[in-house]
Amino acid sequence: MTQSKTWNEGDTIIWYDLETSGINKAFDQPVQFAAIKTTTSLEVLDTFNFDIALTADVVPCPDALLVHQIPVTHRPTAISQNIAIEKIHHIMNSPNTINCGYNNLRFDDEFLRFCFYKHLYHPYTHQYSNGCKRFDLYPAVVYYYLFAHDSLTWPAIDNRVSLKLENLARHNLPPIEGQAHDALVDVKMTIGLAKKMMENSDAWPTVVGFFDKNQDMHTSSQLPFLQAGRKSHCMGLLIDSSFGLKQDFSSICVSLGRHQHYKNQSVWLKLDTHPLETFENEADFFRVIVKKKWGEPPFLLQPEHATQLSSNETKQQMLEHNMAWIDQNPDRFDRIIQSHTSSSYPTHNQVDLDAKLYDTPFFTSLEEDICQQFHVAPPKAKASLINQIAHPTLKEQGERYLFRYHPEVLHLIDSPSLEDYRHKLLHIDSSPIKDHLGQEKRTPSACLERIEAISHERSLTDLEKKRLRELEIYVYDHFIRPLEDNES
Known part of the structure; x- marks a missing residue:
């Protein structure tokens, strides 16, 4: 039987959303953060909403700009990103906080993890420390679509169900003032949707339970074992949005066991989507391999639940x-x-510092003390502290921080790596800046080329044309002109 759970009475929930300069979690940045703090019964306790100014090394994505339509300039209320990240880290790390969003585990949460890392804050404490934990309404909606279908009205776009937040809100909630992809509007839609889902007193505790590690592990221990090959293996029904609507977001899977290197992962093989004999070698089976962490999607159910699916x-x-x-x-x-x-994630050469989150060990207590000193120190003292740091990664992170927020004190430090980074930004050094996935940091020229392509691909509104023109001027003034001045 699927386990169920409700949140603790003393817990508070941070319902949050980000709008960002693009989708690269290592190289892009938030441009808006909004959150509403509530009790577990959704009584509003506080609201947070702030615009975030662009840093000197971020080239925004034109496509992202057209989605949220936040201007790149003329934002008098925008605060510096370092101040914003300090606020966000504090908000999300308050004791007994459940950090919730819509698809936050696949995007916003990891995006912020990189932000915390780049700003010398612990990137994971909001997930487990001081009673903090996470919840994501999007996979909960997927479960409701399959097993609590009558709880919501399901919008169809071109005869295909849409689980986009704005579409679900339009069909299930009273009108909410403001446009979709404004962070605060999206937060209000998320809370409204959660409130409606809570009305189902059977399904809601069940989806809350999916995010509890102990209950997830208990479900695993109750799965049936079947003979598969030479040994018995447990089988379960996994539910995940990535499986797709055609597959009912679900798959009967057999457990292959715990991963040998990544001890927090179990590995599963889909048995009901592709004929296994069609894969020529072991590596090809990645298409039907699923990796799961306890207390996170995919949701794990008894295989008997598959009989309810179309x-x-x-x-x-x-x-x-x-x-x-x-x-x-x-x-x-x-x-x-x-x-x-036993397989490992692929590695890439020349990964930039901003993308080394998963390659960087947790700081020692001494290094955490240094980070705390760094955060409270005035700019000149920050520079002095950097000169005393022995840890190479921590030292370089501090140098990048000064580059972004206190360039007036850069003359107080000697940093060949920072000069190299600046040259790559301006393309004085033409070698690309790459992240941990091998993806290149967006360049000014790539941004301008994309603006031109968009202008030819689609019909733009006057506001969209204005936003793209503002971005074009911004990129020229902040990246192209300095390069021309440097060459002259």
Whole structure:
């Protein structure tokens, strides 16, 4: 039976949303943060909403600009990003806070994790420390679509169900003043949707329980075991938005066991989506491999829940076909298990400092003390502190911080790495700046080329034309002109 849970009475919830300069979590930045603090019964306690100024090394994405339509300049209320990140870190790390959003685990949460890292704050404490935890309404909505369908009205766009927040809000909530993709409006829509979902007293505790590690592990311990290959393996129904509507956002999977390197992950193999014999080698099976962390999506249910889904008959046939293939190919199945429980994430050369979050060990208590001193020190004292830091990553992070927020004291430090970074920004050094996934940091020329392409691809409103023109001028003034001045 699926476990259920309600939040603790003393918990408070931060419902939050970001609007950003683009989707690269290492290289882009927030341009708006909004949050509403509530009790677990959704009584409003406080509201936060602030615009965030661009830093000197961020080239905004034109496509993102057209979505949220926040201007790049003439924002008199915008605060510096370092002040914003300090505020956000404090808000999200208040004791017994549940940090919630709509698709926040796949985007906003990781985006902020990189922000905290770049600003010398602990990037993970908002997930577990002092009673803090996380919740995401989007996968909860997916569960409701499958198993509590009558709780909401489901909008259809071009005869296809849409789980976008603004579409769900339009069909289920009273009108909310403001435009979609304004962070505060999106937060209000998220809370409104959650309130309506809470009316289902059976489904709501169930989705809350999915985010509890202990309950998730308990569900796993109750799964049935079936013979698969030479050994018995547990089987479960995994629910995740990434599986897609055609697959009912679900798949019957067999557990391959805990990952050998990433101990917080279990590895699962989909059995009802593709015929397994069509994959030529073990590496090809990545298409049907799912990795799960306890207390996070994908949601794990007893396999018997699959009988409630519309695609069950077709998927049942594929499941039986693949189970027979595994029984007939035990050696191959063993190799699949070994390959995918021991594989490592790909590594890339020349990863930029801003993208090294996952390669950087947690700071020691001494290094955390240094970070705290750094945050409260005035600019000149920050520069002096940097000159005393022995830890190379921490030292370089501090140098980047000064570059972004206190360039007036850069003459007090000697930093060849910072000069190299500045040259790459201005393309004096043409080698690209790359993140941990091998993706390149957006360049001024790429931004201008994209603006031109958009102007030819689609019909733009007057406001959209204005925003793109503002961005074009911004990029020229902040990146192209300094390069021309440097060459002259």
